[in-house]
Amino acid sequence: MxxxxxxxxxxxxxxxxxxxxxxxxxxxxxxxxxxxxxxxxxxxxxxxxxxxxxxxxxxxxxxxxxxxxxxxxxxxxxxxxxxxxxxxxxxxxxxxxxxxxxxAVHTVPEHTFALIFALRRSLTAYRTAVQAGRWQESGQFCFFDYPIKDLAGSTLGIIGDGALGKATAEIGKALGLNVLFSAFKGRGDMGSLYTPFERVLEESDIITLHCPLNDATRDLISDDEFAQMKRRPLLINTARGGLVNEHALVKALTTNQISGAGFDVVTQEPLSAENPLNEILNHPAFILTPHVAWASxxxxxxxxxxxxxxxxxxxxxxxxxxxxxxxxx
Structure with a gap:
């Protein structure tokens, strides 16, 4: 102009x-x-x-x-x-x-790890239990209704190697996680810095998405991919709705194929009454935030x-x- x-x-x-x-x-x-x-x-x-x-x-x-x-x-x-x-x-x-x-090189990775920490240590589940009187019912100084796991020594699989993926990797490394960067799905020629997509699914304790939504990445994670997740990982999506098939996510969580899921995005925003994720909003291992990972x-x-x-x-x-x-x- x-x-x-x-x-x-x-x-x-x-x-x-x-x-x-x-x-x-x-x-x-x-x-x-x-x-x-x-x-x-x-x-x-x-x-x-x-x-x-x-x-x-x-x-x-x-x-x-x-x-x-x-x-x-x-x-x-x-x-x-x-x-x-x-x-x-x-x-x-x-x-x-x-x-x-x-x-968003600080705000999105920080939100990603807020979800990871909350799910890995069952924070929201324990908070809800305390509000419901479970602590008093336990009769002792603590109770163990939900799993708690450390991050150190776990494997973090990152799908997406842009600025946000790299910033997430730096936080992960600082916390003692073993970080794997996923190669593009179906690609085996991206060099030693990348781990094949299928191996990331199989070996990760936590998988986090930081890639764009396009024809190649729509439904990147669906039934077949969940079936490959041998370690029952947490799945985190602070990128775009549509990267994960939401029907498949509900099935994977309710059948224990994954340990939990933290999402900041859905396919249609705001969340519609027809979205299958409504079925798991009260699940103790699911957290949905309203597309605010970017919003510090x-x-x-x-x-x-x-x-x-x-x-x-x-x-x-x-x-x-x-x-x-x-x-x-």
């Missing part, structure tokens, strides 16, 4: 996905900024019709919605994942797409700063963090 561009129309489709206390940097060019707290699917096309720049976090931008947005030159995603934007349609229309990177105050402010900097850099003719190839069919 040329530096001489003036009075650009910027539309933010879902400001409510970022807390009100988070500051948005002022854009250093002439513009109008339209902010919508939320945008429903049937409102998208009209709201972006005359926009030059669209900011979205979770609102989906598909080919149909983009069809009438003839002025659109940039979509700035307020997240790392890009699965809510049709990148091929953007390529055809010459629309650049940016994302936000590495803002520090991380969100970093995200917001980078988001607006991406927009400013694009208008200044110095685009960064472009995730597609605009202009290519």
């Amino acid at each position: 040329p530096q001489s561009a003036s009075n650009l129309r910027v539309v933010f489709l879902d400001r409510a996905t970022i807390p009100p206390a988070t500051t948005l940097k002022k854009l250093p060019f002439h513009h109008s900024l339209e902010i919508y707290e939320t945008t429903s699917p049937n409102e998208v096309a009209e709201r972006i019709r005359n926009a030059d720049i669209v900011i979205t976090n979770k609102v989906k931008l598909n080919a149909d919605a983009l069809e009438g947005a003839t002025n659109l030159r940039l979509i700035a995603i307020a997240a790392t994942g890009t699965d809510n934007v049709d990148l091929q349609a953007c390529n055809r229309r010459g629309v650049s797409v940016t994302n936000v990177r590495n803002y 105050e520090e991380a969100i402010q970093s995200l917001a700063d980078q988001l607006m900097e991406n927009v400013a850099a694009f208008v200044d003719g110095k685009p960064r963090h472009i995730v597609n190839t605009p202009g290519q069919q």
Whole structure:
């Protein structure tokens, strides 16, 4: 976009996905900024019709919605994942797409280990039991209703070797875990730094997911994969809903194929009444948090700063963090 561009129309489709206390940097060019707290699917096309720049976090931008947005030159995603934007349609229309990177290198790994600690030591199960009066019923100084295991000496299998996977590995190593980085499923040519996917399933005491959702990773973990988990591991997903088949997860947990599961994401958010995970919400070895692994105050402010900097850099003719190839069919 040329530096001489003036009075650009910027539309933010879902400001409510970022807390009100988070500051948005002022854009250093002439513009109008339209902010919508939320945008429903049937409102998208009209709201972006005359926009030059669209900011979205979770609102989906598909080919149909983009069809009438003839002025659109940039979509700035307020997240790392890009699965809510049709990148091929953007390529055809010459629309650049940016994302936000590495803002969550502390918050997501910390949330991952919060889930691991809680499940490995049955913290929520014991808390619920105490609230129900179980301690008094036990008649002694403690009780042993739920398993408690150390992390040190256990094997942590990490699926996804980006910034978040690597940061998770560093914490794991500091805690005395043996860390395995999984090779891509079906790949045996990734070198000695990677452990074959099937071996990670077989040998890990804890498996944590830090990979994107795409055609290759959808249902990455399902019935066949759970059957290979010989050590009954914990399964942690702070990445994307859809990486794990949720029906298979319910079956695996209730039949003791795994020891527990900690999830921060589901296939459709918020959790719908039809989601099979509703069946295990009260299971003592299952924790579901509402997609907040990314949401420390520090991380969100970093995200917001980078988001607006991406927009400013694009208008200044110095685009960064472009995730597609605009202009290519």
